[in-house]
Structure formats: structure tokens, C-alpha cells
Amino acid sequence: MPRTGRPRSFDRDAAVTSATHLFWQHGYEGVSLDQLRTTMGGISSASFYAAFGSKEALYREALSVYLATYGRVTDALRDQTLPPRDRIEHALRRSAMMQTTPGHPTGCMVTLSATIGSDQTTALKGLTAAERQANREAIVLCVTAAIENGTLPANVDTVGLAAMFDGFLLGISLLARDGMTGDILNSAITNAMRAWDMLAIAPR
Amino acid sequence: MPRTGRPRSFDRDAAVTSATHLFWQHGYEGVSLDQLRTTMGGISSASFYAAFGSKEALYREALSVYLATYGRVTDALRDQTLPPRDRIEHALRRSAMMQTTPGHPTGCMVTLSATIGSDQTTALKGLTAAERQANREAIVLCVTAAIENGTLPANVDTVGLAAMFDGFLLGISLLARDGMTGDILNSAITNAMRAWDMLAIAPR
DNA sequence: CGACTTCTGGATCGAGTAGTTCAGATGTCA
DNA sequence: TGACATCTGAACTACTCGATCCAGAAGTCG
Numbered sequence: 074m075p076r077t078g079r080p081r082s083f084d085r086d087a088a089v090t091s092a093t094h095l096f097w098q099h100g101y102e103g104v105s106l107d108q109l110r111t112t113m114g115g116i117s118s119a120s121f122y123a124a125f126g127s128k129e130a131l132y133r134e135a136l137s138v139y140l141a142t143y144g145r146v147t148d149a150l151r152d153q154t155l156p157p158r159d160r161i162e163h164a165l166r167r168s169a170m171m172q173t174t175p176g177h178p179t180g181c182m183v184t185l186s187a188t189i190g191s192d193q194t195t196a197l198k199g200l201t202a203a204e205r206q207a208n209r210e211a212i213v214l215c216v217t218a219a220i221e222n223g224t225l226p227a228n229v230d231t232v233g234l235a236a237m238f239d240g241f242l243l244g245i246s247l248l249a250r251d252g253m254t255g256d257i258l259n260s261a262i263t264n265a266m267r268a269w270d271m272l273a274i275a276p277r
Numbered sequence: 278m279p280r281t282g283r284p285r286s287f288d289r290d291a292a293v294t295s296a297t298h299l300f301w302q303h304g305y306e307g308v309s310l311d312q313l314r315t316t317m318g319g320i321s322s323a324s325f326y327a328a329f330g331s332k333e334a335l336y337r338e339a340l341s342v343y344l345a346t347y348g349r350v351t352d353a354l355r356d357q358t359l360p361p362r363d364r365i366e367h368a369l370r371r372s373a374m375m376q377t378t379p380g381h382p383t384g385c386m387v388t389l390s391a392t393i394g395s396d397q398t399t400a401l402k403g404l405t406a407a408e409r410q411a412n413r414e415a416i417v418l419c420v421t422a423a424i425e426n427g428t429l430p431a432n433v434d435t436v437g438l439a440a441m442f443d444g445f446l447l448g449i450s451l452l453a454r455d456g457m458t459g460d461i462l463n464s465a466i467t468n469a470m471r472a473w474d475m476l477a478i479a480p481r
Numbered sequence: 482c483g484a485c486t487t488c489t490g491g492a493t494c495g496a497g498t499a500g501t502t503c504a505g506a507t508g509t510c511a
Numbered sequence: 512t513g514a515c516a517t518c519t520g521a522a523c524t525a526c527t528c529g530a531t532c533c534a535g536a537a538g539t540c541g
Contacts, residue, residue: 078487079538100393102306106529117490118530124488128529184451189389191307205455233464236457240465241441244448247388251409253440260437261444267475268468281509282517310499321520322500328518332499 085124088113093135098178100186101132101197129197132187136200139182144204146171147242150211157219158273161212161238162266168242169258172249180246209239219273229272241265289328292317297339302382304390305336305401333401340404343386348408350375351446354415361423362477365416365442366470372446373462376453384450413443429476438476445469 091112095104106128110116116124125131149155149163172180187194187201213235219225245258295316299308310332314320320328329335353359353367376384391398391405417439423429449462 077485077539079489079536081488082537098393099395103393103395105395105527107527117488119491119532120489122530185393188451188454189302189304189307189392191303191309202455205451209455230464230468232461234468236452236461236465237445237468240448240452240462241445241469242448243451244444244446247392247409247447247451248440248444250392251406251413257436257440258444260434261440264434264438264441264472264476265445265469268471271471271475272468281515283506283508283519285518286507309497311497321518323502323521324519326500 081120081124083114083116083120088116088124089131089134089138092131093138093182094177096132096135096186097139097180097182100188100190101129101194102190132197133200136182136186140204143171143177144181144183147208147211150208150215157215157222157224158266158269160215161269162262164208165238165242165245165262165265166259169245169249169262170255172245173253173255173258179252180250184243184246185250205243208242209235212239212242225269225272234268234272237268238265285324285328287318287320287324292320292328293335293338293342296335297342297386298381300336300339300390301343301384301386304392304394305333305398306394336401337404340386340390344408347375347381348385348387351412351415354412354419361419361426361428362470362473364419365473366466368412369442369446369449369466369469370463373449373453373466374459376449377457377459377462383456384454388447388450389454409447412446413439416443416446423477429473433476438472441472442469 092104092109095108095112106118106121109128109131110118110121113121125134146167147164149167150160152160152163155163168181183201183204187197190198213231216225216229216231216235220227220229220231241261245261248258248261296308296313299312299316310322310325313332313335314322314325317325329338350371351368353371354364356364356367359367372385387405387408391401394402417435420429420433420435420439424431424433424435445465449465452462452465
């Protein structure tokens with residue numbers, strides 16, 4: 074917005090990107106202002122607060138950048154053009170691929186960066202918890218849609234089957250953080266989908 | 278060991294238990310010395326350091342207490358008296374039950390308390406990572422044992438199937454921390470085991 | 482050029498961090 | 512009882528935390 078005045082001497086977008094990676098890797102409380110300012114090119118405190126407002130505001134911005142980019146891998150869960158089973162499988166495979174791709178931290182920022190920590194971060198934990206809840210509900214909708222279109226029998230335990238995929242999706246973040254490769258994760262996903270297929274071929 | 282001298286005025290075991298719960302809930306860096314001393318009955322810094330040495334030493338002690346008690350739920354993975362499939366199912370069900378039982382934090386301390394954080398906690402992260410790795414290897418052994426005894430066909434993707442159960446086991450901690458009930462987790466486990474059964478009934 | 486706007490470096494703040502020190506209180510044991 | 516071992520309360524250290532302030536540098540625009 075400012076038309077006049079001394080221009081900022083650092084690239085704000087690049088700074089947010091590096092902050093996103095730091096929070097993703099170490100969690101909100103695991104990153105200090107010093108680290109943030111250093112990776113942003115050694116800017117001063119004054120510059121930091123003028124540009125971002127506070128550490129918490131920066132985290133919120135970093136998280137929304139994450140959701141708008143890397144986090145899109147679970148969009149498949151809501152892709153009505155795909156069959157319900159494919160929505161889940163695509164989301165799993167894209168998540169596994171993204172979370173093990175070099176160039177950024179492993180695992181998922183929503184799952185890892187604000188899950189545990191002191192009570193002072195309750196508000197931020199709520200942000201990521203809401204995202205996880207949204208995915209949870211989308212997975213349930215995939216199962217109910219499959220029952221409605223006859224892919225899965227009507228007596229399927231909707232919540233239980235959805236929780237299985239939900240839990241596995243969350244677990245992928247921890248596997249990736251522990252160093253598991255994308256190939257192995259893809260094999261694991263193939264096996265997870267067998268739980269769905271077992272129900273799909275069950276006698277009605 | 279001390280035979281003489283002024284006796285300690287607080288219950289050391291009870292103090293370790295409350296510390297375990299704090300670390301379990303908030304993670305190593307999410308707990309402050311003030312919190313620890315307060316929940317231990319308001320003991321002083323001097324008493325704390327005389328009894329435990331340091332915050333890190335207390336965490337190590339708390340973790341070993343956890344492993345020797347709550348953490349035993351995954352012992353089933355190594356129970357040679359059980360069929361391989363039951364080893365995995367028992368470990369999953371006992372974990373889900375324990376992690377959702379009231380009276381202590383939800384989820385698993387090994388999975389949650391030292392997974393992310395600043396670089397200063399690398400050593401502690403290694404402790405829990407080693408435990409996860411041990412479970413990982415035990416799950417692989419369950420799969421290979423099932424292949425050897427003919428329960429699963431020889432062409433099963435061992436690592437992929439094991440990673441699926443491993444990932445789901447880890448995910449249970451996050452589901453429990455998000456408030457999922459033990460009943461739903463048990464339903465999810467029933468569905469996860471279908472992936473195994475799908476392979477077990479496959480034509481050779 | 483000169484008025485105006487914005488950003489920057491550096492000092493600084495108060496609170497909180499883990500950890501230390503020591504005199505004195507409180508116990509055990511011969 | 513008295514020598515001794517241990518623990519406790521409170522003050523304190525050295526440091527890091529996130530955040531603020533201000534003087535001056537470095538731009539834009541009429």
C-alpha cells in the first residue's frame with residue numbers, strides 16, 4: 074500500500090516462506106524470534122515487528138500460506154468429480170508424496186506444529202485442530218457417499234472406517250518425520266486401501 | 278540409600294508420576310520448572326535439583342517410568358505365544374484403550390512428547406525415536422512370521438503392510454489427542470485389520 | 482531541492498528460563 | 512545427648528524470551 078517512504082530492504086514473501094519452514098520443522102514454541110530474524114536475512118527486531126506484528130501473527134500467516142500451498146494435498150477429499158474411494162486414496166498418496174519431498178520439512182505442519190506445547194498456545198492449537206476436524210468430516214462424507222452410491226454396503230461402520238483412514242493419514246506425518254520414504258508410504262497406502270476393498274466385496 | 282539425615286519432605290515417586298503426566302501432556306519444552314515444582318507440592322528449586330539433578334534428567338526418568346507402565350501396551354507385539362495377527366491387533370487395541378482412559382493425558386508419550394521442538398532437544402527426541410523404531414521392527418517381524426507360518430502369502434509386501442499398521446498405531450495418538458473415544462478407535466482398528474485379512478484370504 | 486513517509490540498527494525492557502549457592506532447619510544414629 | 516548427614520527456603524546468577532522505543536538513514540513525490 075505505501076506509495077512513498079523508504080522501501081523494505083528484505084523480501085517479505087521469502088521471509089514468510091522461510092518462517093513457514095521453521096514453524097513446520099520445529100513447531101510454534103520451538104522457534105525463537107532470533108531464529109526467525111536470522112533466517113529472514115538478519116533483519117532487526119524493529120523490522121520484524123513492523124512487517125509481521127508479532128510472532129503469533131507470523132505463525133498464523135505462515136499457517137495460512139501452508140494451507141494455501143502444501144496443505145492443498147488433501148483437497149482431493151472434497152473433489153466431487155472423483156469416486157469416494159479415489160478421494161481418500163488420492164489424498165493419502167498426495168500427502169505422502171508432499172511430506173517426503175525434499176526442499177521443505179517432512180510431515181504435515183497441521184499435524185505436527187501445534188499439537189502439543191504449553192497452555193499458552195491453546196489458540197494456535199485450535200487453528201490446526203480445526204483443519205484436522207475438517208479433514209475428518211470430509212473422510213466421513215467419502216464413506217457415506219460410497220454407501221449411498223452402492224460401492225459400500227449399507228451396514229458399514231461409517232465412523233469406524235473413516236477413523237481408520239483419518240488415523241492413518243495423521244500417522245503418515247509421524248512416519249515421514251521418522252524418515253520413512255515416499256515409496257514405503259505408498260506401499261502402506263496400498264495396504265490401507267485393502268480395508269475399503271474388503272468391505273466393498275463383502276456379500277450384501 | 279541415605280541411612281541418616283533429614284528425610285525428604287515430599288513423596289519422590291508421586292512427584293515423578295506427576296512430572297510424567299506433565300511431560301506427557303505438554304512435551305518436554307512445554308513444561309517449565311515452575312510448573313513441575315508446583316505440581317510436586319510446591320517444593321523449592323534446591324529440593325528439585327537435589328532429588329532429580331536437572332529437568333532433562335527428570336524427563337528421562339519420567340519416560341522410563343512411562344515405558345515401564347503405560348508403555349507396556351505394545352508388548353503384545355513381541356508376545357511369541359500369540360499368532361502374528363493377534364500380536365498386532367492386541368497392541369493396537371491396548372494402545373487405544375490406554376490412550377483414552379481417564380486419569381492421565383490422552384495419546385502416547387513416546388509419540389507426542391518429544392517429536393518436534395527446538396534443536397536443543399535432539400538427544401531427547403532420539404530416546405522416543407528409538408522406541409518408535411523398536412515397535413516398527415517388531416511389527417515387521419509379525420508380518421514376516423505370518424508369511425513363514427503360511428498365514429499370509431509369500432508375495433506380501435512386508436515393509437508396506439508393516440508401515441500401514443505402524444502409521445495407524447502412531448495416528449491413534451493424534452486421534453486420541455483430538456478427543457476421539459476409545460469406542461471409535463476400536464472400530465477403526467477392526468477396519469484396519471481387514472487389510473491383513475484381505476491378504477490372508479487372497480488366492481495363492 | 483525539500484517535505485514527507487517509511488524502514489533500520491541498536492539499545493533496552495520486564496518477564497521468564499534453567500540452574501546454583503548457602504545458612505539454617507530437621508532429621509538419624511551411636 | 513551430641514555428632515553427623517541430608518534436606519529446605521530464599522536469594523541470586525546468567526541468560527533467553529518476545530516485544531518496544533527512538534534517532535537517523537533511505538527512500539518517494541510535488
